[in-house]
Amino acid sequence: MTIIQAADAAGLNELKIPRFCYHPDLPIDGNCRMCLVEVEKMPKLVIACNTPVTDGMVVHTQNDRVKEAVRGVLEFLLINHPVDCPICDQAGECWLQDYYMKHGLYQSRIELGEKIHKRKAVDLGPMVVLDSERCVHCSRCVRFTELVTKTGEMAFFNRGGHVEIGTIENRPVLNPYAGNIADVCPVGALTSRDFRFQSRVWFLKFTDSICNGCSTGCNVRIDHKTGTIYRMVPRRNVDVNKSWMCDEGRLSFHTLETVNRLLAPFAKGPDGQLIETEFNHAVDQMDREIGETVSKKGVGSVIGFGSAGATNESLYLMKRYLTEKHGVNQFEFRLEDEDKKVEEREDDLLRRTDKRSNTQGAIALGFADAALGGINGAAKAASRGDLTAAVMIYHPKLIHDLSGEAKQSLKQFIDSLQFSAILTPVRESWMDGASVLIPIGSWSEEEGTYTNFNRAVQRGGRAFAPKEQAREAREIFAELLGLQRPGYFVTQAEEVFTEMAEKVPAFTGLTYKGLASNNAKVPPPEGRYW
């Protein structure tokens, strides 16, 4: 363990050792010389990132010698740095700005006209824009492309003050993790093309959440402002995704901007067309019709169809509502054999073939009916007449759309049923035959937990309230069950999770607050060795 790792592990936020080239998930380089510290009994200042700690070591990070050295390093780095702060996207989260305000504040000895000029606003592919003048040559991008994605696009060119970062012949960076290059760059040399000029970072609010792109469940931070998401940035989680995130997942928040959102409840009118209705009427109609179907046709004619993209809490409350209030005992969730694909890797790094975030959670909560085997079985049972009513939660896939066969099966399923209530954030054509459509919040509008491929349960936060008339799915079922405490509008996800931990055997021993640790795992289902 090196001094810088020990300092970070001890959580020294105020005394944080400044660094540019050190990254916890990249090999140590030691070229920036910003992390210089004084170690007693060592004559010269040493870099904290590559000096192993020993017993009895005394390290000074704040004395005059260290401060002068750090200011000197900063001055060297800023010799040719352009005065780009007004137009640079990194302003507000730029390490040069932060370290200058904390350790610099000197009078510059370089005239503006003497600075070396390099290439600006170079297009390096669909995810990255390069500005060589702003580079501090920390080699984080070089080490990332060399050792994480193993594609080796970025390299240094020229020497001395003319060193430039770039790709050979300005070729675009086309690996599927190129968005992380803009994340690792501590200054505005490599910036995200998707986020370019969209907003200043100090206007954005940050919410910790889980990416709903695939079953890996990378930890992300949603950056948003007034109900619009501007970008997603990975959070560090050593067990799940280190500090990285794939490009598809990074851009997955754009899917919900282009898709047709369901913003008001609809119910089938007398002529068979869906017309807009009141929220309470729609929910009451669903409750009433399911009760009537159970009493007339028996419990076996109703099914609860969950979604592999829904949170654990909403699935649990849906199941509890249907079993307790109506005695339903058939549950399904599979649209494309998610349970077979959930652990399958798509590449060596992060991506998985199952583009759903909570498949393991749905399995653990008992939504995999052995007899039906998925939407195909359910559609056949419905057309046979064995199933006459269903309550369904549907979340769209964020990466790649649902396959044509799945949509056909869904349409056949909905059209064959006499009564179907779909809780969904989007409006798709196969829903036209449904009886009731209830709008719910999408993944960024609902708080809850997701279980990733490795059965680790992770907390996803809520960035902003559901749009217009939509509500969180967990809340709708909590209200139907009468769980809401007087005077409170919302049933907290934490309360539902605590109840889940008591009632569902798979979640025993987990606590909502303890979900950050990697011991928060759901055990494998019986008879399976995952």
Add this chain to the structure above:
Amino acid sequence: MKNSDFKTINVTERAEAQEKNANPFLETVKGFGFTFKRFLDHVTGAEDHLISYPEEKRPYSNRFRGTHILTVREDGSIKCVACYMCATACPADCISIDAAEHPDKSIEKYAKRFDIDMLRCVFCGFCVDACPEEAIIMSREHEICEYTRDTTIYGIDRLMNRPQAVDMGPGYRPNYPMIESKLPFTPAHPDPDKAGKPVNTTPKKK
């Protein structure tokens, strides 16, 4: 310095002495006399502070904080690089900016949309103080009544060119005269201190 070096006045004693020695009728007549004297001054024209607005207007100072002007570069294009400093500094949250990519790589960023909600603006001048590019200044225009609310949000076109700003001239700006940028119009008076119709404000007291 000793206490005795200062002339001390005991205000309570002085008030009591005045009250004791005052003749209430005389004091009232003195007050009336002062009012009458001022009345005669105005009637004879010795003092005349009235101006016939709107034909005559008072000229405001070179540092007057009126409505905003977005300045231009030498070639006439907008100087603003959409750094959002003004939007961040504004205490009334009235500036909305959309940035866009400039075709010239050395400029790189410019403001595609720059709206100031004049009904929210408190004319504090923080935006002018915050701007690093001398891109936003204030004019001496202050007569900005509108008939409907939708015309009170000034966009880029209106911020760069208004007949009244041309007449009244520029006001609050970072450098007098401007160093990095220039006005988007030619002011009606080349000497900004003479903008606005002159008015006689010196009293003709003898």
